[in-house]
Amino acid sequence: MLPGFGLALGFTLLYLSLIVLIPLSTLFWKSAGLGWAGFAQAVTAPRVVASYKLTFGASLVAAAVNAVFGLLVTWVLVRYRFPGRRLMDALVDFPFALPTAVAGITLTTLYAPTGWLGAPLAKLGVKAAFTPLGIVVALTFIGLPFVVRTLQPVLESLDPEVEEAAASLGASRFQTIFRVVLPALFPAWLTGFALAFARALGEYGSVVFIAGNMPMKTEITPLLIITKLEQYDYAGATAIATVTLVASFVLLLGINRLQAWSARLGVAE
Amino acid sequence: MASLALRARSAPTARATHEPRAVKAALTLAAVGFIGLFLVVPLAAVFVEALDKGWTAYVAALREPMALSALRLTLLTAAVAVPLNLVFGLAAAWAIAKFDFAGKNVLVSLIDLPFGVSPVISGMVFILLFGRQGLLGPWLEAHDLRIVFAVPGLVLATVFVTFPFVARELIPLMQADGTDEEEAARVLGASGFHMFRRVTLPNIKWGLLYGVILCNARAMGEFGAVSVVSGHIRGQTNTLPLHVEILYNEYNFQAAFAAASLLACLALVTLVAKTAVEWRSARARHPEEPHVD
Numbered sequence: 001m002l003p004g005f006g007l008a009l010g011f012t013l014l015y016l017s018l019i020v021l022i023p024l025s026t027l028f029w030k031s032a033g034l035g036w037a038g039f040a041q042a043v044t045a046p047r048v049v050a051s052y053k054l055t056f057g058a059s060l061v062a063a064a065v066n067a068v069f070g071l072l073v074t075w076v077l078v079r080y081r082f083p084g085r086r087l088m089d090a091l092v093d094f095p096f097a098l099p100t101a102v103a104g105i106t107l108t109t110l111y112a113p114t115g116w117l118g119a120p121l122a123k124l125g126v127k128a129a130f131t132p133l134g135i136v137v138a139l140t141f142i143g144l145p146f147v148v149r150t151l152q153p154v155l156e157s158l159d160p161e162v163e164e165a166a167a168s169l170g171a172s173r174f175q176t177i178f179r180v181v182l183p184a185l186f187p188a189w190l191t192g193f194a195l196a197f198a199r200a201l202g203e204y205g206s207v208v209f210i211a212g213n214m215p216m217k218t219e220i221t222p223l224l225i226i227t228k229l230e231q232y233d234y235a236g237a238t239a240i241a242t243v244t245l246v247a248s249f250v251l252l253l254g255i256n257r258l259q260a261w262s263a264r265l266g267v268a269e
Numbered sequence: 270m271a272s273l274a275l276r277a278r279s280a281p282t283a284r285a286t287h288e289p290r291a292v293k294a295a296l297t298l299a300a301v302g303f304i305g306l307f308l309v310v311p312l313a314a315v316f317v318e319a320l321d322k323g324w325t326a327y328v329a330a331l332r333e334p335m336a337l338s339a340l341r342l343t344l345l346t347a348a349v350a351v352p353l354n355l356v357f358g359l360a361a362a363w364a365i366a367k368f369d370f371a372g373k374n375v376l377v378s379l380i381d382l383p384f385g386v387s388p389v390i391s392g393m394v395f396i397l398l399f400g401r402q403g404l405l406g407p408w409l410e411a412h413d414l415r416i417v418f419a420v421p422g423l424v425l426a427t428v429f430v431t432f433p434f435v436a437r438e439l440i441p442l443m444q445a446d447g448t449d450e451e452e453a454a455r456v457l458g459a460s461g462f463h464m465f466r467r468v469t470l471p472n473i474k475w476g477l478l479y480g481v482i483l484c485n486a487r488a489m490g491e492f493g494a495v496s497v498v499s500g501h502i503r504g505q506t507n508t509l510p511l512h513v514e515i516l517y518n519e520y521n522f523q524a525a526f527a528a529a530s531l532l533a534c535l536a537l538v539t540l541v542a543k544t545a546v547e548w549r550s551a552r553a554r555h556p557e558e559p560h561v562d
Contacts, residue, residue, distance in 0.1 A: 002451050003461040008364040012376070015357045019428055020382055023394040026404060030397050069303045076300040080293055088301065090544045094308050097536035097543075099490025100388075101510040102529040105517045106311045109318060109526075116314065117306075141307055163286050173288060202387025204493035205510070209517065222389040226497060229393060234402055241390045252385045256378070 024245075031242040034235050042239035051221045052243075058132055058220075059200035062139035067193045070147025071185075077148070078155045096145045100205025107138050108209040130212030135220065138206040143196030150192035154185055154262070187262035191255060198251045202244065315533045318526035330527035338504045339512035339528070342420070346495075346508060347488040350427040354484055358435025359477075363469075366443030367451070377440065383432045388493025392426045395498050418500030423508065426494040431484045438480030439473055446472050475550035479543060486539040490532055 031039060042048070076082075077089050095103065111118040111128040121128050128134045158181065166176040182189075204222040212218040219227075221244055228237035288296070320327050330336060361380060365373060383391065398404050399416040409416060416422050450472070454464040470477075492510040499506040507515065509528060516525035 002367055002448060002455065003464075005364060005368045008360040009368075009370070012357065012361040012364055015360075016376075016379060019425075019432055020379070023398055023429065024382070024386070026394050026397045027390070029404075069300075072296060073300045073304060076297050080297055082297055084301075086544075088304055090540050091304060091308050093540055093543060094312065094536060097486050097490075097539040099492060099510050099532045099536070101492040101513050102315060102490075102532045102536075103311065104492075105513060105522075105525055105529060106314050106318075109522070110311060110314050116310065141311070144307065160286065167286050173286070176286070198385065202385075202389070204387065204389050204496075222387050222493065225387075225389050225393065229396065229497065232402075234397065234400075237393060238397065241387075241393055244387055245390055248385045248387070252381075 027238060027242055027245065030234070030238045034239060038235065039239050039242075042236045043243050047215050047219070048221075048224060048240055050216045051219050051224045054132060054135070054218065055201060055221045058135040058139055059197050059203075062136050062143055062200050063193050063197035065136070065140045066143045066147045066196045067189065070144055070192060070196075071151060071189060073144075074148050074151040074155055078152060092148045093145050095142050100142065100203070101209075103141055103206040104138065104209035107134070107141060107206065111137060111210065129210050130218065132218060134210040134212070135207055135218065138210050139200040139203060142203055142206050143200055146195040146199060147189075147192035150195060151185060151188050154188040158184055184265070187258060187265055191258045191262060194251060194255045194258060198248055198255065201248060201251070312533065315526060315530050318522060319530040321526070322523045326523060327527050327530075330524035331531070333524070335504055335507070336509075336512060336524075336528055339507045339509045340531070342423070342507065343489050343509040345420070346424050346427045347485055349424045350431050350488045351481060351485050353428055354431055355435050355477075355481060357432070358437075358439050358480060361436040362439035362443045362473075365440050366446075367448050380433050380436050383429055388430060388491065389497055391429050392494035392497025395422055395425050395429075417498045418502070419506060422498035423495050423506060426498045427488050427491055430491050430494050431488045434484035434487065435477070435480035438476045438483070442473050442476040443469075475546050475553060479546045479550075482539055482542045482546070486535060489535055 034042065073088075073092065077085060077092075108129055110116050111121070111134055113119065113122045113127070113129070115129070118128055126133070128137060162180060162184075163176050166180045167173070171179065202222060204220075204226075207220055208223055211220060211223070213223055221240065225237050225241050225244070228234075228240065287293075361376075364370075365377060396403060396417050399409060399422065400406050401410065403417075416425070446469075450468050451464055454468045459467065489508075490510060491508075492514070495508055496511060496514070499508070499511055501507065501511060501515065503515070509532060513525050513528045513532070516522075516528065
């Protein structure tokens with residue numbers, strides 16, 4: 001028997017409780033104090049509902065963009081050899097490593113009407129910064145590593161013999177990819193999409209600068225929570241935060257299920 | 270790698286298992302273009318904007334007292350948060366990976382919890398706990414203690430958001446290693462500490478280093494959670510990311526990007542370290558294979 005179990009588990013539980021569980025439970029405790037009517041009123045106010053719609057919609061679009069381009073980037077990284085591939089592979093984690101405030105001010109400067117990318121877009125009549133489109137851009141930036149890093153190990157471990165078998169049975173390359181390769185990647189792909197989506201829902205730093213933050217139009221839910229806190233409306237902030245937190249926990253639970261499914265498929269092959 | 274093995278096969282199989290050259294080129298270009306537009310252009314923009322008014326202005330922005338105090342505070346929060354979460358990560362991984370007990374899966378999920386919480390909420394819970402209207406607020410006030418809108422709050426929020434990083438790297442790694450080597454060390458008479466230092470630690474060192482690097486990057490770069498608990502008191506509760514925000518909102522773009530460039534360098538160092546660690550740990554785990562993997 002190895003030593004240290006009691007000490008290690010005891011310390012883990014104590015530290016987990018002090019740092020995570022007790023602080024988080026304060027949220028539910030405070031929100032229970034509001035009463036049902038107060039809670040319902042706080043979380044269904046028009047300005048709050050508008051922020052949910054925006055946050056949810058923009059996160060969904062960004063996760064979808066990442067699902068498409070993340071699959072493309074993963075495919076190219078795993079299957080093709082070209083100069084700069086290792087550099088590109090390392091760069092994929094850049095949004096994960098870059099502090100969100102830096103991402104926020106940089107994207108805002110780039111996509112502002114006078115910026116490197118905003119100016120050409122403005123010529124086309126597209127306004128990116130301070131519109132929902134800008135929010136999608138920021139959320140796409142931060143979500144990319146989640147899709148690529150979830151797909152990459154699965155695509156790498158895919159047995160090439162399966163594709164050869166499909167080809168020798170007369171499948172065209174197109175058929176092989178769409179009927180054999182992509183279905184095998186699907187659970188991991190969906191997991192990556194869900195992870196990017198979950199991250200986008202709570203994202204604050206990279207979005208606040210580019211969003212414009214107009215109530216009812218470009219105000220995301222995390223910002224609304226901060227606004228309420230700054231106005232000392234702790235009850236309102238608590239109620240909205242509880243809804244957000246429950247939504248992300250449900251999502252995380254779904255992601256856990258997805259990962260289990262993905263792992264089972266891996267074993268079955 | 271797959272492509273090496275495939276290259277040796279006959280031409281008709283290759284045609285059926287590989288995309289045509291033109292398709293390959295198009296897909297590669299599209300992927301490189303996307304990465305270039307979404308990742309490389311922003312990276313370049315940080316440094317171009319930071320050096321917009323020349324080297325002297327860049328250095329001046331970084332030597333300004335507020336910038337220096339923000340940098341000091343950022344280093345301080347990381348210096349507290351990273352070792353704490355490192356010790357926790359080791360303890361949690363030891364208990365979870367080397368022993369069996371009821372509720373293990375629940376514990377693993379609970380450790381991941383901070384990743385699922387919006388940074389804004391991560392900061393907010395500490396205000397609900399320690400703020401003036403908070404649970405412990407009256408008691409703290411009676412004893413003239415300040416936690417939120419002061420340095421302890423910044424540190425706590427940072428510890429919260431960086432909580433899972435080390436544990437999450439170590440758990441799968443130590444699970445894969447199993448317990449045989451440690452048990453052998455014990456049978457041969459090693460003390461618990463000796464066993465840990467000579468057997469466990471060498472096996473997990475690269476994963477541990479990787480977890481610490483990620484934890485540190487997030488600790489130094491955290492914005493949302495820290496922004497909620499800081500109260501934005503200049504020179505006192507401003508970390509580097511908050512300093513960037515204030516300068517930017519004051520339209521002092523060049524100085525904001527100068528401070529931001531430090532954080533971008535931190536991100537680049539993190540990426541390089543990560544790549545190096547991955548490379549070394551791949552070699553440490555399969556030393557006999559030439560690097561085809």
